[in-house]
Amino acid sequence: MSDFGLIGVSKEIQAVRSIIAQVAPSDISVLIHGESGSGKEVVARAIHHQSFRRNHQIVSINCAAIPEGIFESELFGHKKGSFTNASENRKGYFEMANGGTLFLDEIADMPLLMQVKLLRAIETREFMPVGADTVSKTDIRIIAATNKNLENEVANKRFREDFYYRLKSVIIDLPPLRKRKDDIPLLIKHFLDEYEESNKVNGYRFTDRVMEIFMEYNWPGNVRELRSVVRTAVAMSRSSLISEEVLAGLIKLEKKQDSRFLPVSTGKTSEEMERDFLLRALFEIKRDILEIQRLLEEMRNQKHEAVQQSRNGGGVITIQEAERDAIVTALRTSGGNKRKAAKLLNISPRTLYRKIEEYHIDEELWTA
Ligand SMILES: Nc1ncnc2c1ncn2[C@@H]1O[C@H](COP(=O)(O)OP(=O)(O)O)[C@@H](O)[C@H]1O
Ligand SMILES: [Mg+2]
Secondary structure (H helix, E strand, O other): OEEOOEEOOOHHHHHHHHHHHHHOOOOOOEEEEEOOOOOHHHHHHHHHHOOOOOOOOEEEEEHHHOOHHHHHHHHHOEOOOOOOOOOOOEOOHHHHOOOOEEEEEOHHHOOHHHHHHHHHHHHHOEEOOEOOOOOEEOOOEEEEEEOOOHHHHHHOOOOOHHHHHHHOOEEEEEOOHHHOHHHHHHHHHHHHHHHHHHHOOOOOEEOHHHHHHHHHOOOOOHHHHHHHHHHHHHHHOOOOEEOHHHHEOOEOOOOOOOOOOOOEEOOOOHHHHHHHHHHHHHHHHHHHHHHHHHHHHHHHHHHHHHHHHHOHHHHOOOHHHHHHHHHHHHHHHOOOOHHHHHHHHOOOHHHHHHHHHHOOOOHHHHHO
8 A cells, every 4th residue: 555655554554644644735734753764754745745735846854964054044045145155046945845845854953043933934934035135925834854752852952842832733653664564565565666667677576584584673774774675685686586695784784874864855966955065064164264263363363462461560551662562453454564554553654664663563573
C-alpha cells in the first residue's frame, strides 16, 4: 500500500495515513516527530500532495544546516545592497513556497530569534525581506519535523513555548522501523523495484534467510538504512538471488552516521543549492572577518588612549604632548595622508610637516 510515496501496511502507518488524510485539506500546521530516517519528509510530502496546495511547491529546508547569521535572509530573502555582497535581490524560501508548503526539517535547531520572527510571519501572513522597507504578503502552510522532544527543548529554554504551541496543534508521531516490522517486506520490494528501474536491471530478490535477518535486525537508521542496505546488497551481489554473504559488513555495523542535508528546495538541483549555500557561508565568513578587524582597531585605539592617560602620573599632560598625540591621532585617522591630517588638525600641511620633524613622530607611530 502506498499513498503519495508513503509505503507501509502496519497499523502504525495506517494510523499515520488517516491523520494525513484528515489534516491535508486544511492549512493547519503539522509537527512530525520521529527518529532520523523514519520517513518524516515522506509524510510531509504526502500531506502537501493531498492538499489544495499541491500545484505549488513544497520547499524543504534543513534548519540545522543554515548558519544562524544568514537564517533570516534565507527565509525571507534580501534586497540588493542590504549587506556586503548582496549584489542582487534574492528570493527567500518564504517567497518560493508562496501558495505551497514550507517544510522546516530539524526545527529544534532553529535559532530562538528566528523562531520569534517566523511565528510573527506565520500569524500575520506578512514578512519583511532583509533590507526592505515594505512588507510582503505570504500564503504558506508550515510543516515542521524533528527527532528531538520539543517539550524538553521548551523546558530547557532552547525552544520558544509560543512557537511550540503554534506547531503542536497536530503532531504526527512516526514510529521507528523496528516497531513496525510488518512494513519491511513491502519497503524492500519497493526499494528493489526502484533500484532496478533506475539501473535498467531486473529479477533481483533476497533469499529467505536474508529476509529473516532483515526482520530481526533493529534498523537504528530506520527506513533510510533499509533502503541503503538493499541498494548496496544488489550492487554487490554476483547473482540475482541475493544471499547473506553480501550482508557482511552491511548490517550489524555500527549505526551509520546520518548525513545532514543541505537545504534543498524543489526547482534547483542539489548541486546548485550546495553551491549557493557555500557561497553564502563564505559571505558570512567575510562579514566575521570585517567584524574582527573592527574589534582589533577598537582595541588598538583603546591601548593608545591608555598610554596617553598613563603619562605624567595623574593624567595631566603637557601642551606639547597633547599636540603630539593629536598629530598621531590625525595621521592614524587619515591613514597617513598628511594633507588630510592637516585639515583635520586645522593647521597648514607645512606646519604639520614641521611638527612631525620637531616631535620626531615617525611613521610607525601612526601605522602601528
Ligand atoms: N514509508 C516510506 N515509504 C517509502 N519510502 C520511505 C518511507 N519512509 C522513509 N522512506 C525513504 O527513506 C529515506 C529516509 O526518509 P526521510 O523522510 O528522509 O526520513 P527522515 O526525514 O525522517 O529522516 C528516504 O529515501 C525515503 O524516501
Ligand atoms: Mg529528514
